[in-house]
Amino acid sequence: MILVVGESLIDLIVGAxxxxxxxxxxxxxxxxxxxxxxGQSVRFLGGFSADPxxxxxxxxxxxxxxxxxxxxxxxxxxxxxVLAVDGTGVAQYWFHLAETAGFxxxxxxxxxxxxxxxxxxxxxxxxxxxxxMATEVExxxxxxxxxxxxxxxxxxxxxxxxDADAHRRRIRRLLPRTDILKTSTEDLAFLVPGAAVPEAxxxxxxxxxxxxxxxxxxAAVWVFTxxxxxxxxxxxxxxxxxxxxxxxxxxxxxxxxxxxxxxxxDLADLRKLRAAVTAGARVAAVTCSRAGAEPPWRxxxxxxxxxxx
Numbered sequence: 001m002i003l004v005v006g007e008s009l010i011d012l013i014v015g016a017x018x019x020x021x022x023x024x025x026x027x028x029x030x031x032x033x034x035x036x037x038x039g040q041s042v043r044f045l046g047g048f049s050a051d052p053x054x055x056x057x058x059x060x061x062x063x064x065x066x067x068x069x070x071x072x073x074x075x076x077x078x079x080x081x082v083l084a085v086d087g088t089g090v091a092q093y094w095f096h097l098a099e100t101a102g103f104x105x106x107x108x109x110x111x112x113x114x115x116x117x118x119x120x121x122x123x124x125x126x127x128x129x130x131x132x133m134a135t136e137v138e139x140x141x142x143x144x145x146x147x148x149x150x151x152x153x154x155x156x157x158x159x160x161x162x163d164a165d166a167h168r169r170r171i172r173r174l175l176p177r178t179d180i181l182k183t184s185t186e187d188l189a190f191l192v193p194g195a196a197v198p199e200a201x202x203x204x205x206x207x208x209x210x211x212x213x214x215x216x217x218x219a220a221v222w223v224f225t226x227x228x229x230x231x232x233x234x235x236x237x238x239x240x241x242x243x244x245x246x247x248x249x250x251x252x253x254x255x256x257x258x259x260x261x262x263x264x265x266d267l268a269d270l271r272k273l274r275a276a277v278t279a280g281a282r283v284a285a286v287t288c289s290r291a292g293a294e295p296p297w298r299x300x301x302x303x304x305x306x307x308x309x
Contacts, residue, residue: 001041001042001043001067001115001117001118001119001120002035002040002041002042002043002118002119002120002121002122002254002255002258003042003043003045003069003113003114003118003120003121003122004028004031004032004035004042004043004044004045004122005028005045005046005105005110005113005121005122005123005127005133005137005140006026006027006028006029006031006045006046006122006123006124006125006126006127006133006137007026007027007028007029007046007079007102007103007125007126007127007130007133008024008025008026008028008029008044008046008048008057008061008078008079008102009025009026009029009057009078009079009080009081009097009100009102009126010022010023010024010025010053010056010057010078010079010080010081011023011024011025011081011083011243011292011293012080012081012082012083013083013085013091013241013243013292014082014083014084015085021291021292022053023243023292023293024056024057024060024293025081025243025244025292025293026046026079026081026102026125026126027124027125027126027127027153027155027246027247028044028046028122028123028124028125028127028247029044029046029057029060029061029293030244030247030248030251030293030295031122031153031247031248031250031251031254032044032061032066032122032251033060033061033064033066033251033293033295034247034248034250034251034252034255034283034287034295035066035251035254035255035258036061036064036065036066037064037295037296037297037298038251038252038255038256038259038283038295038296038297038298038301039255039259039298040254040255040258040259041067041117041258042066042067043066043067043068043069043113043118044061044066044067044068044069045069045070045105045109045110045113046069046070046102046103046105046127046133047070047074047076047101047102047103047104047105048068048070048071048072048073048074048078048101048102049073049074049075049076049077049078049100049101049102050073050074050075050101051077051078053077053078054073054078054101055073057078058071058073069109069112069113070105070109070113073101074101074104075101076099076100076101076104077099077100077101078100078101078102079095079096079097079100079101079102079103079126080095080096081093081094081095081096082094082095082096083243085241085243091241091242091243093157093159093160094159095126095157095159095160097126097130097160102133103126103127103130103131103132103133103134104132104133105132105133105136105137106132106136107136107139110136110137110139110140111140111143114140114143114144118148119147119148119149119258119263120148120149120150120151120254120257120258121140121141121144121148121149121150121151122151122153122250122251122254123137123140123141123150123151123152123153123174124151124152124153124154124155124182125153125154125155125157125247126157126160128154128167128170128171128174129157129160129161129167130160134170138170138173138174141174141177142177144177147263147264149179149180149257149263149264150174150177150178150179150180151178151179151180151182151250151253151254152171152174152175152178152180152181152182152209153181153182153183153246153247153250154171154181154183154187154190154191155184155187155246155247156184156186156187156190156191158190164190168190168191171191172207175204175207175208175209176207176208177208178208178209178210179209179210179211179264179267180209180210180211180213180253180267181204181209181211181212181213182213182215182246182249182250182253183204183212183213183214183215184214184215184216184246185197185214185215185216188200188201188214191204192204197214197222198222198224198229201214201222201224202224205224205225205226210225210226210264210267211223211224211225211267211273212224212225213253213277215246215249215284217234217242218234218236219234220232220233220234221234221277221280221281223270223273223274223277225267225268225270225273228270230270230273230274232274232277232278232281233281234281234284234285235281235282235285236285237285237286237288237289238289239288239289240288240289240290240291241288241291241292242288243291243292243293244287244292244293244294244295245284245287245288246284247293248280248283248284248286248287248293248295249280249281249283249284250280251280251283251295252279252280252281252282252283252284252295253276253277253279253280255279255283256275256276256279256280257276260272262276279301282301283295283296283301286300286301
């Protein structure tokens with residue numbers, strides 16, 4: 001079982017001429033859907049509003065067979081992200097997060113979700129920014145059982161982070177327990193300002209991360225461990241938009257890892273790392289070929305060499 005902790009929200013995608021399309025989203029929400037669509041057991045830990053958007057989010061997760069750790073709905077409204085997509089499909093984000101349902105979390109609920117069946121914990125993005133969830137996620141990591149693999153995706157959102165230095169300090173506190181740190185080149189520029197990719201990744205490894213993955217749009221994915229470095233090509237695709245690309249990459253990586261029954265110790269095997277990154281890149285490419293955060297299903301990848309055993 002993969003436990004995904006974080007936000008669900010509604011993406012309000014503003015198109016040409018001012019047309020607005022409402023789409024279920026959120027980094028953790030999309031990662032959980034990706035993992036479930038790729039055939040792996042996943043539990044989502046995050047709150048839901050009693051408003052109509054909350055029902056839409058729940059229905060999406062249930063349809064994709066994601067287990068809900070907190071199925072009860074609360075009075076606070078659903079969080080919103082306003083998106084503007086440019087001519088290349090890249091999105092800019094503005095957020096409405098304060099006092100919203102998705103970030104309600106207490107220690108008891110977090111502990112109850114971390115059951116004995118959990119082998120992987122996925123955290124990051126707004127779940128590490130907005131209280132009280134951000135505080136509870138950090139506490140959850142502190143009591144994480146040793147066999148559980150920790151996947152951290154900072155997914156820096158500058159308009160949602162009031163105190164950048166405090167957020168960097170939180171990420172750094174989490175790194176000594178982090179097995180896989182998935183970043184973009186934008187994330188690296190935030191976490192280690194002014195450093196080139198290899199130097200920034202080296203700093204993050206020095207602060208405790210065991211493996212650093214760096215995505216850069218259509219360019220190859222960088223993979224760094226304490227003793228090795230490699231790059232993995234990204235399949236070409238006609239981009240509709242990049243909404244959910246990084247989230248589906250992480251979900252694809254973890255789904256492949258779980259399908260092959262790999263553990264924390266397998267991170268030392270570069271062949272397995274390369275295969276998992278290749279699978280994640282393939283999943284992200286398919287997501288980019290569709291409007292909104294709509295990751296592929298497992299059967300859509302059966303003919304893909306990047307998902308071979």
